[in-house]
Amino acid sequence: MDSIGPHLVPTKDGSSTLHSSVYNAHYHSIHGAYTESMHIFINHGLRDYLADKKKMIDTPINIMEMGLGSGLNALLTAELIDQQKVDYIGIEAHPITEKATYLSLINSLPHALDNKLIESFWDTPWNTPTKITPAFTLEKRHGKIEDLELTPSSIDIIYYDAFAPECQPHLWQETIIRTVLSWLKPGGYLLTYCAKGSFRRTCKSLGCRLESLPGPPGKREISRFVKERKKS
Ligand SMILES: C[S@@+](CC[C@H](N)C(=O)[O-])C[C@H]1O[C@@H](n2cnc3c(N)ncnc32)[C@H](O)[C@@H]1O
Numbered sequence: 001m002d003s004i005g006p007h008l009v010p011t012k013d014g015s016s017t018l019h020s021s022v023y024n025a026h027y028h029s030i031h032g033a034y035t036e037s038m039h040i041f042i043n044h045g046l047r048d049y050l051a052d053k054k055k056m057i058d059t060p061i062n063i064m065e066m067g068l069g070s071g072l073n074a075l076l077t078a079e080l081i082d083q084q085k086v087d088y089i090g091i092e093a094h095p096i097t098e099k100a101t102y103l104s105l106i107n108s109l110p111h112a113l114d115n116k117l118i119e120s121f122w123d124t125p126w127n128t129p130t131k132i133t134p135a136f137t138l139e140k141r142h143g144k145i146e147d148l149e150l151t152p153s154s155i156d157i158i159y160y161d162a163f164a165p166e167c168q169p170h171l172w173q174e175t176i177i178r179t180v181l182s183w184l185k186p187g188g189y190l191l192t193y194c195a196k197g198s199f200r201r202t203c204k205s206l207g208c209r210l211e212s213l214p215g216p217p218g219k220r221e222i223s224r225f226v227k228e229r230k231k232s
Pocket residue numbers: 026027028066067068069070071072073091092093094095143144145146161162163168
């Protein structure tokens with residue numbers, strides 16, 4: 001747990017992010033926290049995945065987030081879905097402990113989120129899947145991704161939102177990534193802001209197709225990996 005909790009920092013689109021003095025890293029892009037989350041995880045993740053599958057999926061889709069942090073990606077996901085059920089697990093090694101910090105970040109977004117959703121997210125107990133809207137079940141998992149165990153081929157979309165390879169190199173290397181990708185269903189997506197060549201090569205060598213997409217402001221490219229279906 002951070003001895004000094006992360007502190008709020010304004011970003012260029014008016015929304016706030018957090019800065020961790022422990023990792024010396026921002027939680028989101030300083031060019032726009034909200035813009036980045038929407039662009040990478042919501043638009044090129046959830047929206048594209050649902051469009052790609054074309055029809056409404058009857059069974060819940062499973063999303064795993066590496067680095068739940070402020071909960072911004074989880075809340076934007078919960079806000080977007082309506083009929084489509086989502087089971088969401090967000091792993092976080094160092095949960096934010098100051099509710100005021102969480103509220104300040106969430107209330108800095110360009111539009112107001114539903115207050116009940118904001119409160120439910122915070123109140124949901126850790127390590128317990130909890131329905132926080134009729135369609136959205138959230139499990140805030142306290143722990144390290146290194147220790148997470150999930151069923152192979154069970155996850156539709158992974159939001160891989162770790163701190164940068166310069167801060168936490170092992171989280172972008174083959175040992176962890178092999179396990180993370182084993183959780184993805186064939187045809188599933190892994191989204192990340194990271195476009196580093198060695199990381200991209202690792203994912204490709206582990207059976208994923210790379211889709212290099214234009215980034216949000218301040219970032220030329222982002223990465224979407226689609227897990228290849230096994231050839232029969
Ligand atoms: C880039 S921030 C994620 C921002 C978050 N998605 C949000 O919207 O606020 C990376 C997060 O990973 C967490 N973290 C660092 N090491 C971790 C680990 N080994 N396992 C799980 N979480 C970790 C950090 O505490 C931080 O919250």
